[in-house]
Amino acid sequence: MAQDSSPNTMNLRRSRTRIKFTEDQLKILIEAFNQEPYPGYNTRQKLALEMDIEESRIQTWFQNRRARHRVQRRSEPEDLKSSRDQDYDQDRPVEKTPSREGRRRRISYTSSQLHTLISAFKNNPYPGIDSREQLAKEVGIPESRIQIWFQNRRSKFYVQREEEPDEPSEQEQDL
Structure with a gap:
């Protein structure tokens, strides 16, 4: 049976687009993130107007940034955790699974x-x-x-x- 592709039955989800932020936009976003990783609607709206981007894109960027931030925290050695976040590369691949470096080794009993x-x-x-x-x-x-x-x-x-x-x-x- 063929699926009905009329507008009423189509998935209302926005199509996935990859927005490339300029270096200036990234600097603004990273600075805002470092001040407040969970900005309110008004802050996101202000950033959106300043950068001429939709507020929803700003919100998505913050969500993704928080997720990457959590993954990086789990996978970095302790001495690097304090020195990171100086520079940020938007296109850097994100590790899919947390590192096992923090886990103890399994003990074999005699x-x-x-x-x-x-x-x-x-x-x-x-x-x-x-x-x-x-x-x-x-x-x-x-x-x-x-x-x-x-x-x-x-x-x-x-x-x-x-x-x-x-x-x-x-x-x-x-x-």
């Missing part, structure tokens, strides 16, 4: 470490800070990783318990 942790878990699935610190000294892993291991182990334990079919209780077996 069999003896796992044995110690599992036996501690059997004794107490909710160890306090003192117990976790003692375990950390024993197995040679930071306490924060011990805490995460216990959280993950409890989660795994409860998921496995829910997946097991209901076994008859002792009372039902006696009948």
